[in-house]
Amino acid sequence: MDAAEFRRRGKEMVDLIADYLENIEQRPVYPDVEPGYLRSLIPEEAPEEPETYEDVVKDIERVIMPGVTHWHSPYFYAYFPTANSFPAMLADMLSGAIGCIGFSWGTASEATLVALLAARSRAVRMILASDPQRPETDITSKLVAYSSDQAHCSVERAGMIAGVRMKKIPTEQSDKYAVQGETLRRMIQEDKAAGLIPFYFCATLGTTPSCAFDHITELGPICNAEKIWMHIDAAYAGSSFICPEFRPLLNGIEFADSFNFNPHKWLLVNFDCSTMWVRKRSDLIGAFKMDPLYLKHDHQESGRYFDITFSCYSQSIRFRSLKMWFVFRMYGLKGLQDYIRKHVELAKEFESLVRADQRFEISADVVLGLVCFRLKGSNEVNETLLKRINNGRKIHLVPCQLSGQFVLRFAVCARTTESRHIREAWRLITQLAEEVMQELPN
Amino acid sequence: MDAAEFRRRGKEMVDLIADYLENIEQRPVYPDVEPGYLRSLIPEEAPEEPETYEDVVKDIERVIMPGVTHWHSPYFYAYFPTANSFPAMLADMLSGAIGCIGFSWGTASEATLVALLAARSRAVRMILASDPQRPETDITSKLVAYSSDQAHCSVERAGMIAGVRMKKIPTEQSDKYAVQGETLRRMIQEDKAAGLIPFYFCATLGTTPSCAFDHITELGPICNAEKIWMHIDAAYAGSSFICPEFRPLLNGIEFADSFNFNPHKWLLVNFDCSTMWVRKRSDLIGAFKMDPLYLKHDHQESGRYFDITFSCYSQSIRFRSLKMWFVFRMYGLKGLQDYIRKHVELAKEFESLVRADQRFEISADVVLGLVCFRLKGSNEVNETLLKRINNGRKIHLVPCQLSGQFVLRFAVCARTTESRHIREAWRLITQLAEEVMQELPN
Numbered sequence: 001m002d003a004a005e006f007r008r009r010g011k012e013m014v015d016l017i018a019d020y021l022e023n024i025e026q027r028p029v030y031p032d033v034e035p036g037y038l039r040s041l042i043p044e045e046a047p048e049e050p051e052t053y054e055d056v057v058k059d060i061e062r063v064i065m066p067g068v069t070h071w072h073s074p075y076f077y078a079y080f081p082t083a084n085s086f087p088a089m090l091a092d093m094l095s096g097a098i099g100c101i102g103f104s105w106g107t108a109s110e111a112t113l114v115a116l117l118a119a120r121s122r123a124v125r126m127i128l129a130s131d132p133q134r135p136e137t138d139i140t141s142k143l144v145a146y147s148s149d150q151a152h153c154s155v156e157r158a159g160m161i162a163g164v165r166m167k168k169i170p171t172e173q174s175d176k177y178a179v180q181g182e183t184l185r186r187m188i189q190e191d192k193a194a195g196l197i198p199f200y201f202c203a204t205l206g207t208t209p210s211c212a213f214d215h216i217t218e219l220g221p222i223c224n225a226e227k228i229w230m231h232i233d234a235a236y237a238g239s240s241f242i243c244p245e246f247r248p249l250l251n252g253i254e255f256a257d258s259f260n261f262n263p264h265k266w267l268l269v270n271f272d273c274s275t276m277w278v279r280k281r282s283d284l285i286g287a288f289k290m291d292p293l294y295l296k297h298d299h300q301e302s303g304r305y306f307d308i309t310f311s312c313y314s315q316s317i318r319f320r321s322l323k324m325w326f327v328f329r330m331y332g333l334k335g336l337q338d339y340i341r342k343h344v345e346l347a348k349e350f351e352s353l354v355r356a357d358q359r360f361e362i363s364a365d366v367v368l369g370l371v372c373f374r375l376k377g378s379n380e381v382n383e384t385l386l387k388r389i390n391n392g393r394k395i396h397l398v399p400c401q402l403s404g405q406f407v408l409r410f411a412v413c414a415r416t417t418e419s420r421h422i423r424e425a426w427r428l429i430t431q432l433a434e435e436v437m438q439e440l441p442n
Numbered sequence: 443m444d445a446a447e448f449r450r451r452g453k454e455m456v457d458l459i460a461d462y463l464e465n466i467e468q469r470p471v472y473p474d475v476e477p478g479y480l481r482s483l484i485p486e487e488a489p490e491e492p493e494t495y496e497d498v499v500k501d502i503e504r505v506i507m508p509g510v511t512h513w514h515s516p517y518f519y520a521y522f523p524t525a526n527s528f529p530a531m532l533a534d535m536l537s538g539a540i541g542c543i544g545f546s547w548g549t550a551s552e553a554t555l556v557a558l559l560a561a562r563s564r565a566v567r568m569i570l571a572s573d574p575q576r577p578e579t580d581i582t583s584k585l586v587a588y589s590s591d592q593a594h595c596s597v598e599r600a601g602m603i604a605g606v607r608m609k610k611i612p613t614e615q616s617d618k619y620a621v622q623g624e625t626l627r628r629m630i631q632e633d634k635a636a637g638l639i640p641f642y643f644c645a646t647l648g649t650t651p652s653c654a655f656d657h658i659t660e661l662g663p664i665c666n667a668e669k670i671w672m673h674i675d676a677a678y679a680g681s682s683f684i685c686p687e688f689r690p691l692l693n694g695i696e697f698a699d700s701f702n703f704n705p706h707k708w709l710l711v712n713f714d715c716s717t718m719w720v721r722k723r724s725d726l727i728g729a730f731k732m733d734p735l736y737l738k739h740d741h742q743e744s745g746r747y748f749d750i751t752f753s754c755y756s757q758s759i760r761f762r763s764l765k766m767w768f769v770f771r772m773y774g775l776k777g778l779q780d781y782i783r784k785h786v787e788l789a790k791e792f793e794s795l796v797r798a799d800q801r802f803e804i805s806a807d808v809v810l811g812l813v814c815f816r817l818k819g820s821n822e823v824n825e826t827l828l829k830r831i832n833n834g835r836k837i838h839l840v841p842c843q844l845s846g847q848f849v850l851r852f853a854v855c856a857r858t859t860e861s862r863h864i865r866e867a868w869r870l871i872t873q874l875a876e877e878v879m880q881e882l883p884n
Binding site: 001002003004005006009013014015017018021022045046047048053055056060064070071085086087088089090093094096097117120135141161163270322325329330331332336 | 453458460462487488512539540559579
């Protein structure tokens with residue numbers, strides 16, 4: 001394919017994309033295929049001779065689409081949103097064409113790990129400064145990190161990767177599933193008494209299960225006093241902080257050592273795009289710096305230059321900032337704020353539908369675009385309801401567990417979700433609930 | 443921007459991209475700006491109101507392009523190639539539109555780390571099986587990993603992240619900078635005698651400095667016998683193995699526990715796209731598995747399903763396989779083989795130009811698309827030559843160090859590089875060499 005053909009095919013692809021997105025709600029949101037369905041649809045080996053572009057395009061519907069979960073369907077309410085916008089797509093096209101190896105971040109999971117590694121390296125340095133003879137392996141074997149029992153599973157994984165102890169801090173429904181200062185303080189004291197070295201706390205603003213906010217105004221001063229690195233994971237909720245009315249949720253940020261949120265979740269920047277701030281960049285550089293000759297250049301020591309690959313583990317990173325730039329400019333702050341507010345409003349609308357129905361209950365405060373709800377009754381009846389909902393393939397939701405209860409998560413995700421989709425989703429849910437309750441009386 | 447405007451703007455963007463790529467060689471390959479140049483060109487804050495798309499597009503040339511290194515210019519000979527092809531771009535457009543959170547791999551650096559973590563976890567399990575009382579921290583503090591002194595810097599970084607000892611195996615010019623079986627065997631014996639536990643060896647096929655190939659037919663059996671995980675990093679060279687004539691370079695692969703190469707380097711699949719094979723997938727899953735309720739689904743235990751996020755540290759991954767699929771189909775194996783062969787031929791052409799000039803020498807065997815060369819003489823004269831070459835901004839090269847010598851790396855990178863570009867590059871290099879040698883007689 002030469003540039004001339006690309007001009008033609010690229011324009012067809014633009015139309016194909018616009019068609020796909022304009023008609024996405026006519027597709028079943030969740031695929032009805034078994035793992036491995038693809039195997040029989042594609043050849044065992046790559047083709048010997050080139051195929052025609054027409055054949056490839058024909059196979060998009062035949063081969064690919066049947067297996068796709070349509071994350072941008074207005075019937076998608078699972079996990080959290082993954083962003084999608086026309087300006088971001090345009091920027092991504094250009095970014096692909098420039099195809100330079102740029103600088104930016106991976107995902108929130110990576111940010112959590114990067115912060116943990118930097119914290120580990122800082123803790124080891126601090127202890128060696130006062131006790132230079134102590135073996136490093138002895139120090140790391142005593143390190144202990146903390147996060148909420150509501151934190152994303154990638155926090156626990158970060159602990160496994162870094163080879164350090166990671167303790168979960170219990171939360172309570174009565175505290176809205178937020179980590180309390182007193183609980184952290186007690187755990188730190190117990191661990192120090194047992195000879196351990198507390199060094200890292202991952203706070204979450206907007207947890208995955210229920211969008212809970214850890215009390216960082218209480219937790220931050222404790223961490224600072226104990227020289228514990230406080231990382232804030234605001235992967236989802238972070239986007240909402242562009243609205244003044246949600247900004248108070250960020251109070252306490254001044255105590256953080258690092259902060260991360262994902263514009264690719266809720267700020268209209270296509271996946272993937274995750275941003276991280278760090279209080280003291282030398283802490284990051286210290287944990288990752290490598291200096292081979294083939295990566296040396298004139299600006300390395302100038303101070304104006306920050307080589308992000310010194311501060312994460314991937315050597316090569318895509319030019320992701322381009323799509324943020326397109327999105328910020330094409331929507332403007334107001335457009336982005338409107339977008340966030342509309343999602344929150346739609347969540348509130350869903351919440352009031354749930355509250356108006358005596359058979360259901362709300363399981364956690366609705367702060368942003370996530371509604372946690374359930375049928376009053378057993379976990380079994382709720383599991384059956386969710387299964388029924390997802391098998392219908394009209395809307396898609398995932399569950400979570402809160403205080404031992406099986407809870408349904410309704411996250412407003414798609415850019416195109418409107419009030420009518422919310423009402424239709426609720427009609428479907430109540431209809432299936434009716435069926436389930438007749439079959440499984442509590 | 444609605445779908446209707448996206449149809450219009452998308453088509454303009456397709457033309458902009460085609461124009462950019464068709465005329466890329468008219469641009470200076472390397473930017474002539476200082477770090478921070480962008481700060482004065484962009485506002486301090488995101489715009490309050492949306493801007494027009496025209497304004498954004500105008501700024502591509504004004505703001506972005508002056509800072510871009512044009513990796514796809516036929517005058518780019520630095521690092522290794524980063525792939526770029528029209529089918530891959532089309533697929534990436536579609537992938538952005540579908541925007542689902544898919545499954546695939548990050549980069550070779552990540553593969554190295556993932557393999558190291560899996561190896562660490564396997565080693566700990568094996569030792570605990572025979573000595574269940576031994577503290578895990580005692581085991582990890584004794585672990586030792588190996589790689590060539592020619593291995594990519596990310597291998598060393600992987601050791602830092604995993605918190606394990608990483609030893610560099612010395613290589614010699616006389617052995618073509620390849621790790622020899624005998625050297626590894628001796629280091630293992632010494633380390634075991636000192637109470638250490640060898641557990642991981644990262645072999646490289648096609649090193650970054652000189653495209654050297656470690657002798658895996660010798661090294662593999664040693665690793666297998668010692669229960670050392672052998673990971674093979676073939677980030678660049680891996681693409682060439684689609685040609686039968688380069689397949690012998692892969693001999694010994696049967697001893698590997700894991701293998702990685704980057705289609706985004708040399709297989710026409712746009713960045714990023716890196717693939718990894720592992721002998722026993724349970725070794726990976728064991729190192730990373732997490733099971734929160736919101737990620738549970740019906741197929742998890744079916745055996746037909748492999749959740750790749752159980753085996754790497756990012757939770758969310760882009761739908762990268764789509765662009766491999768487009769590229770394999772649109773080029774066919776033959777087209778891809780032709781592409782690899784052409785680059786190797788161009789490298790051989792450059793090599794013969796160098797060899798024909800008595801003032802220069804070739805510093806390492808030319809096996810694939812990389813030519814390592816230098817002026818006979820001091821490191822200083824070669825450093826000056828390289829600086830002069832890159833300051834000219836017509837072509838771009840990076841250096842490496844081989845046996846203490848400062849060496850210039852000429853890597854055939856761009857999809858559009860032709861013989862005339864190679865000859866023009868050589869003319870430029872010899873002309874600058876002339877100048878440098880007059881100023882700095884050796």
